[in-house]
Amino acid sequence: MKKQQYSQIGKSVPRRDGVDKVTGRGLFTSDIYLPGMLFTKILRSPHAHARIVSIDTTEALAMPGVRAIATHENTSKILYNSSAAMFTSVPGMERILDQRIFDPIVRYVGDEVAAVAADTPEQAEAAMQLIKVEYEILPHVLDPFEALKKTAPEMHPGKYATPEKYNVPGEITRMYWGVTPGNDEAQKEIDAALAKCDIVLEDTFTVPIVKQVQLETMCAVAKIEGDGGVTVWSTTQTPHPTRFILAHIFDLPASKMRVLAPPHLGGGFGVRIGLSAKAEPIAVALAQLSGRPVRVEFTREEDFTATDTRHGGTVSVRLGAMKDGTFKALDLNILLATGAYCTFGVELPAVAGAMALAIYDMPYKRYIGHSAYTNQTTAGAMRGFGNPQSNFALEQMVDRMAAKLKMDPLVLRKKNIMKADAPWFLPYPCSSSELEACIDKGAKSIGWDKRNTFDNSGTIKRGIGMAVGTHVSNAWPFCVDFDNAYLTVQVDGSLHLAAGVPDMGTGTSTSLPQVAAEAFGADVNDIYFSYGDTATTPFTIGSHASRALYAMGTAVKQAAEDARNQIIEYTAALLNKKPKALNIVNKAIEIDGQKTPVSTDDAVKGKAGAIPLADLCYYAHIRNKQFIGLGRIVPPNSPPWHACFVDLSVDTETGMVTINKIAASHDVGFAINPMIVEGQIEGGVVQGIGYALTEEITYNASGRQNHRNMHSYMVPTINDIPPIDSIIVTSKDPQGPYGAKGAGECSLVCPASAIANAVTNAIGKQMPALPMTPERILKALRN
């Protein structure tokens, strides 16, 4: 019923970026050409851990077209963190500063050693080959358990160590619910709680290193302005924090650094929350050295080897329940390999634990999680941010518990899931949940009642599985997270909205104007949206954490309401009416509910009717008045909920899994643009299939990635994608704009878990590791 009140939201308005993208005329950072612009090649370490004894660039510098070569010797030595976490650590949290543009120590195969800027890419490549580097090889470590040992090589000597462990960046995350905080007390109490359970299950799961594989590789174009300011076109998801990081590295006032998207951005999935790896700082450094605009663009191989991956590692679960299926205690332990530098190696284990502990309501919970430095490519944020890792472990344990209890896993879940407004350990309210409805609708779509009824007597075994999960709608209070927005009203009543979140493909360049239009009483087609540019917008933390529509949407709604109220008050004063007598509907200001068009001049003379907004705004304009709305948020957070159902077949002769259908039902609060939400769900499901079945980066013993291109790293293609039923469930969330909650990440949280449970349902074997390759399936079948 509520939905029908709205004219601009709850509608599948076509994406604004659609035409630009399908015609190829939209500008991406890699399309930016500036007069005199230089191209670059980056020399990377062939060693997993080494000290640079010397670099000789003499011969390379003498090559034709070469304008500058940057190394650790001629660039900023300021330590930084390449992730937005550098400027979003909450009060009291330590900021980890462990990177330099170029460091005299290289810590993984691919670490940056030098960069050449030349008139052409070919000249840069040729010169790069002539740089002579002498290395002193240092011992390296690739396994996070080994890295923690006091015998391991220290990645950042003298820093990030505890009395017991080496290579631990930041605090170890510990969460407690129903047990006394503190190492020994909590251990004793969670052990005691589990001991009182009728059934306790325990296992450890392995999750791989995978990649975002966003379409556009890292890219930045830097230009030094005449006043010493710097403009950087960038593929970042977070222009404002990136501005701050770059200003820090180059010791400039933050205001002198402009960061913008051009405006299109070929995906992100978390890989560039903060810098686009080293694209921006290398571009700026070379622009400063050469005095010319410089473009740095990563190859796909560089994207694999030198930009943040998803964290791989291990998740250990102990789950205790009573015979009636009531969950009593959950103990979760996570160790992730964070690679050579720490971007989100502290926040991510926290979210991984918090989200796993947030699904089920039970009296005792404990979580210990952290990451370890290893001599690998840095692991950072990727869609789901630790949650798919822990969900994969927990949701299989729930299925095993159901088997042990001889209960339907769907029934067991419904019995234990968190209810809205129930007390939970997260420091914000569980403001809404329609997870039960998600489960029911997903079950109906997949045909849950057919589960265990298939004829599996042949070599092809069919199974159905499910998993549930939750996520965040914002990163607060895990990190600083706030937004501001401007909304100006033009002379003809059309609106100019300015909000600094880029649209990395999530559709916010369409959905945020919808929110503004609804809140203001305008038509979405009359709204210009300026985004992703620090020069056009006030501060926003950027696009990540499923937050862009939810959090920025709140600021946008406020800005629109502010401008709307100003117009109503201005008009009321003109007409000597109470503001309550006026309302903006369909681009007109209705006076006392009247709808006949009337000019402002006539209305001032007392004529009844509705003043077209264009007429009122022109009237105000020639009297020196523009209406300017400002929106700021105090960040809330609301939980979206998700149930994923999978119907699949396993070929027990080849180990190949064929997915027959996936039903993904999501409580997104309220879908501002259902088509975009469906796109988010489908995209997450597809990435989830890759995570479940094919994607993995492994390393050889010397620390080199075995999978570093799209021939060996297998992302799902259109042929691998089953029918997907994207089910949107509405709930009444009191916090987000019009009840919207985050929809960006949840869809990637559960697919791998549900696929694993479906595989187990089909073949009766447990799946302790991702990806579930034919080799692993066959191995499981042999056991």
Added chain:
Amino acid sequence: MKKQQYSQIGKSVPRRDGVDKVTGRGLFTSDIYLPGMLFTKILRSPHAHARIVSIDTTEALAMPGVRAIATHENTSKILYNSSAAMFTSVPGMERILDQRIFDPIVRYVGDEVAAVAADTPEQAEAAMQLIKVEYEILPHVLDPFEALKKTAPEMHPGKYATPEKYNVPGEITRMYWGVTPGNDEAQKEIDAALAKCDIVLEDTFTVPIVKQVQLETMCAVAKIEGDGGVTVWSTTQTPHPTRFILAHIFDLPASKMRVLAPPHLGGGFGVRIGLSAKAEPIAVALAQLSGRPVRVEFTREEDFTATDTRHGGTVSVRLGAMKDGTFKALDLNILLATGAYCTFGVELPAVAGAMALAIYDMPYKRYIGHSAYTNQTTAGAMRGFGNPQSNFALEQMVDRMAAKLKMDPLVLRKKNIMKADAPWFLPYPCSSSELEACIDKGAKSIGWDKRNTFDNSGTIKRGIGMAVGTHVSNAWPFCVDFDNAYLTVQVDGSLHLAAGVPDMGTGTSTSLPQVAAEAFGADVNDIYFSYGDTATTPFTIGSHASRALYAMGTAVKQAAEDARNQIIEYTAALLNKKPKALNIVNKAIEIDGQKTPVSTDDAVKGKAGAIPLADLCYYAHIRNKQFIGLGRIVPPNSPPWHACFVDLSVDTETGMVTINKIAASHDVGFAINPMIVEGQIEGGVVQGIGYALTEEITYNASGRQNHRNMHSYMVPTINDIPPIDSIIVTSKDPQGPYGAKGAGECSLVCPASAIANAVTNAIGKQMPALPMTPERILKALRN
């Protein structure tokens, strides 16, 4: 004394655009290249007045590389006004809409007939030659007096006529002071007032059509965005009004039109208040037709023939005085040729009259002024906006009156000039005047006491002359005129200022940040300034009317004070102090006047000292708070004052004038950046020399310009420039930012008048016409 309180203003901070401009790396509109961009050539009318019977583009369209041809047949037929006046007419004023992108009637030699977009300029040129146009020639008129006759051809048939006159755009400006408003009454009373004077002088002066000759010709690059929005890089002085005009022409919401400078702009001098002639609409039309980005760049000849000129015409003066030198009555009558279309043909005669009537205090004044359509290039705004025309007439009449009275013209002027706070006829207060000090300082610099002491017995005659004048600091209330500005505080306490006035060379990209820095308590080097872009800024009327520093400066000061107050209130609440106990000085928040640095954390604990702004802003940032200031103005207006003194020599054999020195003293209120003010003064003096001695566009009988390039149109070169003493006089004006008044135009108001008076002083002959070429000097000597 007051000056020394300030740390950021009253100082010659180096221009921010300086390095970009001298190194050539700054981007101008003509530097913008976009992928797939097309180049254009415009076909122009060879006739002064004709109807287009037919246009055949078939052959041209078939030429290689040609992507689109725009004519009146396939482009918007919406009438518009190319000047900002279209959206700045004050309430009750008629908006004149007499132009189309392409019109089936052409009204001057050079009027646009068609435009070709092709892959290269050469292809566009070749295709343009093949467009076949059949014209029906119409009668034309070049003289404004002839144009007014009911026998003249009507330029815009059925419009812009009075019962007595044809071709009068808009209202005839009539101003009265001490006489009863109304045609007959006023005539009788001003005649009577003059009749009572001891001496009445009467004469008519001729002023030429001249050009701004800004360095960068008109240019625009248009790009259609995927959502149907349009981005236009433009040489306009007024991005926001230009956005509105283009939205009107193309029937788009104003919000969908983005207009920006790149950011540099090669001058303006009034030639692009509104559209850059037809550069923007033709670029947008061709971009829509071709689906490709399009650049339109005028040649210098097109700049002469098809962009607004200064108005030429006649100024008639009757001045009456008593024997003691007291001025009693002034009657002024102006008729200007406004060319084929009316841009500022209504507002400009008003300013011309108002400024002439504003200089001297006397009981009876009347003014009648208007312009007439002629089949010439449109005359519009140029630095001084009518004021140099009327000043040239009035100030010579004052010198003649002094001669008649046998008084020193300097003494006569000082006796009659307007005093601050005296009642005057302008609808805003005469808020300050140090004209007397300007006169005294200028006289001292030029050596006024040497006047009439030179040995002029040879063929070289030396003379000294002077003139005085005033101008505006804003266009209000002659037209709508207001500004808004944003100021955001970054995480490190540095400031991002956003204000939509472009910097057309007047230095506001430096002086406005100075104002913000002073008002906030910051260092000007920590301020980024985003300007000249409708996407980054709220509405501003733009850069013209000597207003950018004065009016936008007021908004910028307010925005800075707003942000500053927010910080003080936030900090006071944190520390449980009264806001009055805090002050931002030198990038720190002093608590109770303490200056020892103290962290926010320590200050919260009660430690005394000064919190570095960077620390407080980071503290607030990680608690989800950005400080955002907003400035809006209710526009005031303050009079700047100017006295110009000239020492020159006339070669009576050749008629050549050699200027020995010019002393130009200006009451600019307070010079925010004295170096920039001096630059303004010098530039105005140089243009004034050209106006006085060499510059003129004449037409042949068929309506073609005789002077349309820089070989035949003579602007002063470095060899023509004498020593210039730029004298800045401070006054206490209560209105502008820190007392600043307009400084952009005044310097061009008096030089020609002072040069004429000096010539008369040298050779004893009256100079009724500009420019005072050798031919005119010799003719005067012969009389």
